[in-house]
Amino acid sequence: MNKLALIGGKIYTGDAIFEQKALLISEGKIDGIVHDHEIPSDYGSYPVNGANICAGLIDLQLYGDGSDLYSAERSVASLERITEGLVRKGTTSFMMTLATNTISVFKEAIRVAEGFQHDAFLGLHLEGPFLNPKKRGAHPADLIIEPTKENIDDLLVGNQVVKMMTIAPERIADDVLQHLQGYNLLLSAGHSDATFEEGTRGYDLGIPTSTHLFNAMSPLHHREVGLVGAIFNHSTARASIIVDGHHVSFEAVKIAKRQMGDRLFMITDAVAACDKDIYHHVLNNGYYALPDGTISGAAISLLEGVKNAVQKVDIPLDEAIRMATLYPANLLERADIGNLNKGSMANVIVFNDNFKLQQVIFKGELKF
CATH class of the missing domain: 3.20.20.140 (Metal-dependent hydrolases)
Structure with a gap:
């Protein structure tokens, strides 16, 4: 899946925290953070059920x-x-x-x-x-x-x-x-x-x-x-x-x-x-x-x-x-990793409040 929207999570970008928003991933890069109703129609939704989302x-x-x-x-x-x-x-x-x-x-x-x-x-x-x-x-x-x-x-x-x-x-x-x-x-x-x-x-x-x-x-x-x-x-x-x-x-x-x-x-x-x-x-x-x-x-x-x-x-x-x-x-001195800013490499992890890892995304691809 080339275009992915992680929804229903708490997003830690490195500089800010967003709730009730979606993290957009496209072609291996972070494409932005938007409200759920702003997710483009060609993105596949991936619910994370209240988990934490941050950079790899x-x-x-x-x-x-x-x-x-x-x-x-x-x-x-x-x-x-x-x-x-x-x-x-x-x-x-x-x-x-x-x-x-x-x-x-x-x-x-x-x-x-x-x-x-x-x-x-x-x-x-x-x-x-x-x-x-x-x-x-x-x-x-x-x-x-x-x-x-x-x-x-x-x-x-x-x-x-x-x-x-x-x-x-x-x-x-x-x-x-x-x-x-x-x-x-x-x-x-x-x-x-x-x-x-x-x-x-x-x-x-x-x-x-x-x-x-x-x-x-x-x-x-x-x-x-x-x-x-x-x-x-x-x-x-x-x-x-x-x-x-x-x-x-x-x-x-x-x-x-x-x-x-x-x-x-x-x-x-x-x-x-x-x-x-x-x-x-x-x-x-x-x-x-x-x-x-x-x-x-x-x-x-x-x-x-x-x-x-x-x-x-x-x-x-x-x-x-x-x-x-x-x-x-x-x-x-790498601005393309360690954050979820637009244009950064889509290395993303999803984990719950007990720190159980739920998903790893590497360069936009779901690893498990």
Whole structure:
């Protein structure tokens, strides 16, 4: 069906909320929002029975889905399965992430991903290898390397698919950071032991965002407020946060939200069960951990993160939706996703007040 009118729902566009109106979808794009009596005759009506309607969710950090961990599989077939699984869960745009690994694995993963095309696939996010071993978390210390121009070029020259990278700002010289910025990546400060001054310097020099706030970064202490303090106090620094109740307490999310407002957005940091390669993820009461117990990834979908934000953190639904749609889209400088404005890509999810996903529409096509 090329022309579709979603009727009988509560529409969250990203900027506004509409009730008793219809969302029009035509040729894979949002065509507008109108009163029911204004629906053109050539549109097929699709009742949603009072459910919530919003843009498809955007996750800038996840490592796999189902039984597929991309760093261990490294195949187009794996990317296809991960993408299909994520879209069916309402995540219609995502950054496939690779944690610190050998340079050969990084390069193979890049080569494979360059052969994969899908409108939900935003590119690769390399979480490493230019991190601080003191805040390595689940990352192997022996695979973290110095951020030199030579190492950067060895990893990235000729690359067409790496779009994001997490780095420790205190470990990179100003001229090397400028060199890295020449690759036009979305840089994110993380796995960092930066002081307040070092973190602030990184944001002043153009690092726009930060990786999983509170996790694997120098904490806020009353005499040295660290990277967390730098993020809170910087006017432009943004940060992702994992709202699963395990990586970060819901009380900490509430504090961060009050400090940061629209600078805080949601990721899942989701991994998949894996017993091969260097990351062995074991499901442990709602999250994944390494065999030694180190927390290593989340086990939630992004829609579950939105649910937690509303039910556990008391964030209003419209704002929780923006944290998983509009704010990451703005960070990517993408006006065509993360909202339901006229002309945007028709990536739409429908879910009820219990956060049960009822429908996913991807580029105007009903997925289930």
